[in-house]
Amino acid sequence: MRRACYLFALFNLFLLSKGNAQEMNPEKLSELISQVADTTTTNGNAIQFMYKERPLICVYDENANRMRIISPIIETKDLEEEQLLNMLVANFHSALDVKYALSDEVIWSVFIHPLKELADHQVLDAIDQVYAASVTFGTSYSSTTLVFPGNSKKKDNPKEKKLIERG
Secondary structure, eight states: OHHHHHHHHHHHHHHHHHHTOOOOOHHHHHHHHHHHOSEEEEETTEEEEEETTEEEEEEEETTTTEEEEEEEEEEGGGOOHHHHHHHHHHHHHTOOSOEEEEETTEEEEEEEEESTTOOHHHHHHHHHHHHHHHHTTTTTOOSSSOOOSSSOOOOSSOOOOOOOOOO
16 A cells, blocks of 8 residues: 555656646747847857847757857966866856856856756756856856855965976
8 A cells, every 4th residue: 555655646746747847949948038138149059149248159959959058258368277277166166057168269158958858947047157157257256156165265376387307
């Protein structure tokens, strides 16, 4: 009897979760972005938009069930070692659902997620976090006010590198 009750509860939980499942698609994604963006431009599977005077891009692939929202931050030629180390620490402690990443000689703030499984509020939160991580680069390196505990101290003065001499 106990096992039957357990199975019944699991079955109902499964049905409830399926009933509330979000089926995100490009049209809904575009609609959500348009609600908060200053301007939008769609080009194929990419939506370029300005959010609080910051450029963001949403790229999606329905066949792969993936999407990402990105914002360019700084070219690597202008990147200091201290910034690189701080962004790596932030990826662990203060850049929560977004990460700092490198592509095409540019540092980006990036949110990556399966497309269909996204809920409306997750898209809007992702936009806020990508924006925040982008504008706090160089200062707090954070996507929200939440910081995971631990050694989150950013490096202020990098140690001088010692060259290893080979004999």
